[in-house]
Amino acid sequence: MMRIRQLPPSVITKIAAGEVIERPSSVVKELLENAVDAGSSRVDVDVEQGGIELIRVVDNGRGIFADDLPLAFASHATSKLTSADDLFQVQTLGFRGEALASIGGISQVALQSRPADQGQGAEITCHGGDLSAVRAWNGAVGTRLEVRHLFFNTPVRRKFLRTPGTEMGHICEVFTRLALARPELHLTLRHNGKDVYQLPASDRLQERIALFFGTEVGDRLYAVEARHGPVHLHGFVADPACSRGNAKMQYLFLNGRWIRDRSLGYALQEAYRGLLLTGRYAVSFLFLDMPPELVDVNVHPTKAEVRFRDAQTLFTFLHSTVRQRLTDENLTPRLQPTSTLANPQQPGAQVLPWLRPRYVEETAPLFAQGGLPAFTKVASPPAPPVPANGNPASESCLPPPPGGAPSPAQAAREAATQLPSSLPDQAKAIQLYNAYLVLETPEGMLVIDQHALHERILFEYLQERLRSGTLEVQKLLIPEPVELTAEQAARVLEQRQSLAELGLEVEDFGGGTLLVASYPALLHKRSPGQILKTIVDFLCAQDRPPTRLQLLNDLLSVMACHAAVRAGDPLTPEEIASLAAQRDLAADHHHCPHGRPTSLLFTRQDLDRQFRRI
Ligand code: ADP
């Protein structure tokens, strides 16, 4: 067994430095990786309060010699690397000898370990970098690490931790990545004494994928396997029907290590070209194995990014392998919804104004070809400072002051909710449970989720508006203060530009208070505070700042979700007919922006068969 040794300065200087412990999930990641490197076959993880109070990782690996325990906490001390040359031959997950030193410096750690060939184990504690003496310990073969009170001695960093729930979310992600990389390990995760995952060892990756993501993904995977010289690519890609709204489910592993790689992510998306709608992302679990000298894993502090010797060849290899695999499949969706609901010759004629936002002047149908109606876009200059007496600030503000005469916009809003005298003749539709619409169509019985479909229609409508710069904005008479935490306020201000594009103008009032000066008119039913809090939740759920386009897209989907009719809303027959008619006009009426189906078709033939007519 390799002993732990201090790395020579010549190697230390070549190691990519950087803060590795950012939050509880970073600790879990490092400890899990150490357990894997120790050759364990079982690892149990227990956390309390999202890992902020306790993280315990117990493995049955080869253990650490008593004499080496203090060294485990020394900076740049490792058993996995000896010379600088080894840096290009890395076979283990760890190699920098930094993790335990960093963890021991900012928490209270108890390390207990017993190597397989030792009759007795030993233990040591490290509190904020202070080491205890090594004592004898009677425990099972393997290593047990307890990390308590993370950041207890760095209050500022402790303060920046999120809620236990959010931190637990990050831990689950780290755990998932490792569990997918090593199906042969028996792994468990518990939170506050409750089981989160119990994963028995398995030799089938697919089984493990199904444990994490259910049969929705597990049953729709296509195995991929190809070689190119010394490079081996294997794993699964999912049917395009199980796409997602972000790239989080594109798992990529290099030599057993989870990585992210922009270029390979792009290669994957390209392989799905034509099979996915814009804004949708493929689901995949791909493993690349190659000799360590073909890749530098020492370029990123947490090793989440690597540098390939020949990135271009890999791009082509992954792209063509996945593309070929998808071409081999017959990818016709299993539930092919019908497209004959509305009269296809005259789509615009069947559109009722009800689905459109009700507050703006508008005469043309929602998806009419050419000549979108001239919406009154309220100009959005920077918000004036709030006068202490709350004077109305702008001329064209909506809504009018309470008690005032109805504004033209208000009149238009009412006009827009009037129904045209003749309804499309397709009203063989009923509403069930105030949530689903059931329609008779030539193909069969169509069941529509009213919220999902309306959400999709509004989402596309908003996208179109954003593209053409005609998104309606509602200016507030008096900017409304919204109180947030300092960190939340900072997150929102970071995205101020993109939010302004959507009509949401915010100003910093100081002390965590933001002033909302205007907001997207579609959300008129919500208070500015509610809107901002939704956006804060959304922004805080992101690992890294989203790109402008991602952010806009995601916020549009948040807006569409809020503005759409909900399950539980009763609809009039006209509204039902209108919603059904607009279904065919949406570019993707199969899925809501979150990827849930909007409708299911039970074919005439299915019904006949079930009732034994045929
Ligand atoms: P690295 O993993 O980069 O070597 P760490 O700080 O994570 O650095 O760990 C330092 C050393 O402690 C490792 O090289 C290894 O020898 C030993 N070690 C840590 N955790 C374990 C474990 N669970 N089982 C056996 N040895 C361990």
Ligand code: MG
């Ligand atoms: Mg390590």
